[in-house]
Amino acid sequence: MTTPGLAEKKIADFLETLTTTGGLRLKSKILACNGQVQPNPGESAGKVSSGPAPEISVELSGPDTPLLLARNGELLHAIEHIAAKILRFEHEEHDRISFDAENFKVLRQRELEMMAEVAIDKVRTTGRPHAFPPMNSRERRLLHLALKPSGLATASTNDGPRRFVVLYPEGEEPSAQPSTTDRSQAIRNAFRRR
Numbered sequence: 051m052t053t054p055g056l057a058e059k060k061i062a063d064f065l066e067t068l069t070t071t072g073g074l075r076l077k078s079k080i081l082a083c084n085g086q087v088q089p090n091p092g093e094s095a096g097k098v099s100s101g102p103a104p105e106i107s108v109e110l111s112g113p114d115t116p117l118l119l120a121r122n123g124e125l126l127h128a129i130e131h132i133a134a135k136i137l138r139f140e141h142e143e144h145d146r147i148s149f150d151a152e153n154f155k156v157l158r159q160r161e162l163e164m165m166a167e168v169a170i171d172k173v174r175t176t177g178r179p180h181a182f183p184p185m186n187s188r189e190r191r192l193l194h195l196a197l198k199p200s201g202l203a204t205a206s207t208n209d210g211p212r213r214f215v216v217l218y219p220e221g222e223e224p225s226a227q228p229s230t231t232d233r234s235q236a237i238r239n240a241f242r243r244r
Contacts, residue, residue: 057106057137061147064136065108068129075114081107108133110151118151123158126151127186145188159192166196166217173202173219180217184208190215 058080065078110118110126118126130149139146148155169180182193190206193215197204205216205224218224 060136061106061108061133064133074112074117076110076112076118078111079109081109104148105146106137106148108147108149110149115151119154123154126154127188158189162189162192163196166193166200169217170197170200170202173217177219179219179222182215182217184212184214186211187213 061080062078065076065080068074069076118129126149130147133149134143134147137147150156165182169182173180185193190213194204194206197215197217200217202220203218203223205218206213207216207224208214216224
């Protein structure tokens with residue numbers, strides 16, 4: 051985002067396409083890194099949420115919000131992913147933009163924190179590893195961060211949409227897995243033309 055306002059314009063254009071061509075009945079508020087809310091034309095500005103904020107935050111509302119939140123927010127996450135690609139963010143930079151609707155992400159983060167607390171107690175009590183259900187990469191990252199203060203080892207395992215986090219008891223380490231760089235290189239090589 052080298053030019054101020056350019057990223058917000060691209061996101062606004064993308065959202066316009068979703069609502070006109072895509073037929074989604076949604077309203078949006080774009081919060082830029084300068085702390086100003088960019089509402090839809092004719093709409094009043096909203097409040098900024100507290101906490102560490104991404105550079106661009108988009109709050110969606112409207113009659114089609116339940117579609118965004120169905121299947122654990124699958125469409126919401128997909129829209130966010132496409133927006134990150136439109137802005138040409140690298141995978142590691144996807145946290146620079148955030149889409150939310152009806153505080154879905156805030157509630158999900160609280161849920162992940164509670165899951166982490168329960169799992170820590172369970173692993174310490176039983177001395178056995180605990181596997182969480184499959185999650186997207188952002189939720190796995192949040193879960194790793196919530197588990198980190200416990201001092202117990204964690205690892206993500208499996209591939210693609212079946213990837214999940216495992217919490218290990220004290221003294222037990224995750225089995226050796228290829229590094230992210232090695233894994234990324236292997237994927238690139240598999241799709242490289244010869």
